[in-house]
Amino acid sequence: MPSIPPPVMPHQPTPVNDVLEALAAQFGPLETSVFRDETRVVVPALKSFEVFRALKARGFDLLVDVSCVDYLEYKGAKHRYGLVYLLASTTTNQRLTIRVFVDDPDPTVRSVVPLWEGANWLEREVWDLFGIRFEGHPDLRRLVMPEQFTAHPLRKDYPLQGRGERHNFPVLTRDDG
Amino acid sequence: MAIATNEFDSATGGPDGARSEDYLWTLNFGPQHPATHTTLRLVLKLEGERVVDAMPEMGYLHSGFEKIGEHLTFNQYVTVTDRMNYISPMANNVAWHHAVEKLLGIDLTPRCKYIRTIIAELARISDHLLCNGAVGLDTGAFTFFLYAFYQREVIYDIFETLCGARFTNSYTRVGGVSQDFTPLVIEKIRTFVKTFPKTLDDMERLLTRNRIFVDRTKGVGVLTKEEALNRSATGPVARASGVTRDLRRDEPYLAYEDFQFQICCASAGDCYARYLVRMQEMRESLKIVAQALENLPAGAVNVGIDQRTALPTKKQVYSTIEGTISHFELSMSNRGFEVPNEETYGAIEAPNGELGFYIVGDGNETAYRARCRPPSVLHFALFPHLIRGHTLSDVVAVLGSLNIIAAELDR
Numbered sequence: 001m002p003s004i005p006p007p008v009m010p011h012q013p014t015p016v017n018d019v020l021e022a023l024a025a026q027f028g029p030l031e032t033s034v035f036r037d038e039t040r041v042v043v044p045a046l047k048s049f050e051v052f053r054a055l056k057a058r059g060f061d062l063l064v065d066v067s068c069v070d071y072l073e074y075k076g077a078k079h080r081y082g083l084v085y086l087l088a089s090t091t092t093n094q095r096l097t098i099r100v101f102v103d104d105p106d107p108t109v110r111s112v113v114p115l116w117e118g119a120n121w122l123e124r125e126v127w128d129l130f131g132i133r134f135e136g137h138p139d140l141r142r143l144v145m146p147e148q149f150t151a152h153p154l155r156k157d158y159p160l161q162g163r164g165e166r167h168n169f170p171v172l173t174r175d176d177g
Numbered sequence: 178m179a180i181a182t183n184e185f186d187s188a189t190g191g192p193d194g195a196r197s198e199d200y201l202w203t204l205n206f207g208p209q210h211p212a213t214h215t216t217l218r219l220v221l222k223l224e225g226e227r228v229v230d231a232m233p234e235m236g237y238l239h240s241g242f243e244k245i246g247e248h249l250t251f252n253q254y255v256t257v258t259d260r261m262n263y264i265s266p267m268a269n270n271v272a273w274h275h276a277v278e279k280l281l282g283i284d285l286t287p288r289c290k291y292i293r294t295i296i297a298e299l300a301r302i303s304d305h306l307l308c309n310g311a312v313g314l315d316t317g318a319f320t321f322f323l324y325a326f327y328q329r330e331v332i333y334d335i336f337e338t339l340c341g342a343r344f345t346n347s348y349t350r351v352g353g354v355s356q357d358f359t360p361l362v363i364e365k366i367r368t369f370v371k372t373f374p375k376t377l378d379d380m381e382r383l384l385t386r387n388r389i390f391v392d393r394t395k396g397v398g399v400l401t402k403e404e405a406l407n408r409s410a411t412g413p414v415a416r417a418s419g420v421t422r423d424l425r426r427d428e429p430y431l432a433y434e435d436f437q438f439q440i441c442c443a444s445a446g447d448c449y450a451r452y453l454v455r456m457q458e459m460r461e462s463l464k465i466v467a468q469a470l471e472n473l474p475a476g477a478v479n480v481g482i483d484q485r486t487a488l489p490t491k492k493q494v495y496s497t498i499e500g501t502i503s504h505f506e507l508s509m510s511n512r513g514f515e516v517p518n519e520e521t522y523g524a525i526e527a528p529n530g531e532l533g534f535y536i537v538g539d540g541n542e543t544a545y546r547a548r549c550r551p552p553s554v555l556h557f558a559l560f561p562h563l564i565r566g567h568t569l570s571d572v573v574a575v576l577g578s579l580n581i582i583a584a585e586l587d588r
Contacts (some may be wrong), residue, residue: 002265013428030558035519035520035521036279036280036282036519036521038521061406061407062406062409062411062422063409064409064411064524064531064533064550065522065533065535065548065550067535067548067550069520069537069545069546069548070546072295072540074545075518075539075540076518084520084535084548086522086533086550090406090420090421090422093427093428095428097522097550115409116408116409116410117404117407117408118407118408118410118555118556118558119409121554121555121557121558122409122554125554127343129243142236143235143236144235144236144587144588145236145239146236153241154243154244158246158535160241160245160248162245171456
């Protein structure tokens with residue numbers, strides 16, 4: 001009977017308690033939770049830019065992702081849109097997830113492009129697919145969908161097969177081009 | 178097809194924006210061009226042959242993968258992830274199921290971890306072969322490209338023997354993989370490990386010290402370390418600029434802690450450095466494959482039937498009651514495994530960079546939201562910054578070295 005080696009230990013991430021304490025000291029108590037070794041902090045939309053500035057100053061130099069979740073059909077949701085900012089520090093190897101909740105009508109949040117230039121296209125994509133405005137974004141226009149598109153397709157009230165836009169695109173003739 | 182329009186303004190080409198723009202050419206490096214890596218568009222503003230500005234546009238291949246993720250189960254969606262970075266589909270499968278298993282809290286068997294490591298590294302070799310091959314092709318080195326593609330065919334043959342498909346494998350499942358390694362697969366991988374270094378040496382002899390290639394790529398498209406971090410570059414693009422971040426070392430997943438390998442970094446940040454980083458990474462990947470293959474643990478490849486996540490074997494289904502129940506629960510819709518009402522992010526070091534999935538679970542067997550964090554989007558956004566001041570011929574070299582795959586870009 002061949003012997004099976006012991007399982008490889010799952011990676012234990014670097015703790016972020018010092019970061020959380022610094023944030024709580026500067027901004028007051030913030031709702032924090034831990035799931036599967038991942039720390040999530042909920043930040044109110046009005047304070048989000050200051051929190052990000054403080055986090056960048058603490059060494060979170062890599063903005064991994066900016067995305068959004070539409071909680072329209074989620075049981076027990078209190079807000080409609082949950083923006084997710086995934087941050088990482090290449091120096092201390094810590095990871096942090098920041099959640100910012102915004103609501104209809106007119107979901108708006110301040111853009112983090114002044115802090116991380118990588119957010120430029122990521123926020124454009126969130127605007128394109130969800131319709132969340134980023135104040136202070138240098139160039140907020142559609143990224144994946146064509147410019148003439150009017151809806152925000154990843155919202156839950158937009159159907160999977162679309163509303164027939166692809167059959168109604170204006171036909172360009174040779175003279176128009 | 179390149180369409181050039183030029184509006185000539187006679188001698189007043191001052192230093193400030195609106196006036197001096199009149200004598201610049203606008204060149205559409207359109208979605209169809211032999212050197213754009215699949216359908217992406219660049220509108221270049223040229224002054225003679227110098228690129229003054231570049232406006233990248235994407236979205237020509239947008240297929241709504243993230244919306245589809247809300248309607249397919251976890252095991253069905255792996256077929257869609259195949260079609261994202263289709264150069265290394267195994268890596269996408271591993272990334273997707275890594276995130277799903279993190280959400281569900283499943284720990285894999287040792288054999289499965291080693292198998293997934295081997296195929297992820299073979300996918301990395303395949304991707305780097307194509308990327309460097311395409312850089313060679315775009316700068317004129319056709320033989321190099323063909324050597325690379327021959328080796329990719331060998332890897333495709335291994336994948337076909339393993340799971341029946343050359344690419345679009347959809348190989349991983351929740352809690353395991355779809356087919357275990359057979360002795361023939363192991364034999365083929367061993368042969369590949371023995372013969373690949375010689376081809377790599379031949380390829381290096383063709384290009385690494387070739388005067389023409391070095392002149393075309395050295396100092397072209399320089400990305401400094403601060404800019405790489407500011408613009409969220411990851412993977413070989415960032416490592417060639419001095420960012421020493423590799424998820425296989427910093428956040429070890431699967432079985433990477435068991436192996437000896439090195440992280441390849443450079444400090445120059447130009448196209449030549451990215452080429453060198455990828456060539457060396459192929460050698461390191463081969464070392465990992467060799468070590469993993471010789472130490473492949475025995476035992477079951479899928480997690481046990483008491484966990485109710487992976488399909489049991491036919492023998493278990495017909496002879497044990499737990500197998501029958503498990504098979505029934507998994508095959509009937511909406512009776513599948515338990516998904517917590519939580520969200521999580523799981524990332525792996527894909528050949529292109531950090532490929533991660535942010536999955537929101539809501540109790541059903543389909544994800545509520547499946548967000549893919551594509552490295553290609555951030556690398557394509559880097560492009561205008563890298564190309565300003567270079568000539569038109571450098572556009573192709575820089576675009577190739579960033580390894581932008583439109584399917585991952587647009588999803």
